[in-house]
Amino acid sequence: MEQEQGWADLQINALSKSFRDPKGAQVHALDGVSLSIPAGEFIVLLGPSGCGKTTLLRSIAGFEKIDSGHINLGGNRIDLLPPHKRPVNTVFQSYALFPHMSVAQNIAFGLENEKIDKNEVKARVGQVLELVKLTELADRKPSQMSGGQQQRAALARALAKKPKVLLLDEPLAALDLKLRKSMQFELKRIHRATGTTFVFVTHDQNEAMALGDRIAVFNQGKLQQVGTPFEIYTAPASEFVANFIGESTLLQGKISGQIFEGDGLRITNLNQDINANASAKLIVRPEAFTLMQGQTSCGKVEIKEVIFAGDSLEALLVTQSGHEVKVKTGASLLSQLNVGQSVELFVDVNQIGQIA
């Protein structure tokens, strides 16, 4: 697969699509989206429902007609091709297995559409069945299998075609939590084993974090931020991204001389990469705050709510100006914290992000 790198890069260029909702209003499903996906990457398209991530996936597959822009795969324009001529394959949310065919027949169907020798078809069906660990169930009908097994069958069917890009449309959404977790590991393993580009759509931020080499966050048809899970989490580019991925507290105020003042808090010794600004916005993750001594002090806060989460305490605090702050702190403090009590809040200045 190494030699395929480079010429199977997926380029999405200024893609736009709008449609009319039932009330007749114009909705921008995709609004000038540009994204470059190198071959072999596992990229996750993340966002709330209706943000355009599924429209983008379906545009790559060829099920949606785009209004403007183009899609290139390895330098060839593919957005004008009909779906059955594109070298990409899809794993559908509903699995979309053919109910009247066995698993092996489902997988062979895609191969029979190419002019492939019968023995070769058989061999490749065997290979992908082994890859997804379904060899024993080859002759089962979809209705005789569990959701997780159907999921694997759908994956095998798409992979058998050796697509340049595998599109996955919320494939784990219908599985229960435990199965979803184990399928996430399976997907990572299969991605490594095949070296195929995976474009994975989800609205579940934890799933996105767990799976993606990179995450592309969408909102209202616009691409908000692209980056590694670490970048997206630690340096969200906008308030939307900060709120959509994990929990965070937004602090608004004035920064000068590496000191922040606002929302009833005062933070000194800010990092050098935080810029002075008369109306600054800072993003702080709950785990960057602490109620334990030792970090930079922010000021006094009142405890509004404490939730024991096993490995940690989640507390909702109110600053003197009435601003709410979310904190994740050591579980050992449980006995010392009471609702209504006034405590000192500390922060790790290295984990403070700034947004425009």
Added chain:
Amino acid sequence: MKLRPITQREPGIYGPGSVALPAYVTGILLVGLPLIVVIVFSFLQRGEFGSGVIHKFTLDAYRTVFFETDLMGNQSLNFSFLKIIFRSIMLAFTVTVICLIVGIPTAIWIALQKKSTQRILIALVTIPFWVNVLARTYAWMLLLADGGLFNQIGAPVLLYTSWATFIGLTYAFLPFMVLPIYASAEKLDKSILEAAFDLGASGWRVLIRIVIPMIRFGIFAGIAIVFIPALGAYVQPSLLGGNKSMLIGSLINDQFGESRNWPVGSALAVLLLLMTALILLATRRRKLEFAS
């Protein structure tokens, strides 16, 4: 509109004396009793002046159907009845095939439209049911007659030819083919069709390998409810086809009318019923094979 056998019966809900009682009463009064009368009549003697029956057991009616007696009193097999049966089957078969060829694409096309459009199209398909079949057949007579609309626009006079019979029967039974196929096509998960295209299948292959197998129950139902009534069709062959070639439906009608031989008419009806039952059994067995 799915004709599937009920496999699990809960006597409390479906048994007699339950909410299903009206269905039982209707079934017994309108189907069971007349059927028993027909079966009994077929084993009785012909009435003195042709009408009615004499309550005396005999197999004469069946003997008349299958054998003929020459002037010398010798009996030999009578092939004319078998010929009529064969002709009727061929007619019903042809009509069913035409209805399939026209009905399958129509039903699939309707099922692929927007929901609101689907409703309108299905209403259009059922509009002919609002008018009595006899009235509609007379309307076709006017259309196909010498000087009728079809003749005026250059078509030959089709009335009283077997073409007219085919046209009339196809017209009458097409909705019965379209509706059950539509009912199963409408339930097709669109993403399954997308998956088939996604896997590189052309439109034709998607139709043959995916769509038709998935709507097969609708197709079986359509075949059954077109073929069976077409087999005993009487109105269209006599009014449009001019009764030029005898069919089983007309033959039965004649026995109760002009020929005044109720037992033979009943015997023919019983034979038609047996044949229909055999055909139904055959298709049902195929259904079960497919389902398993």
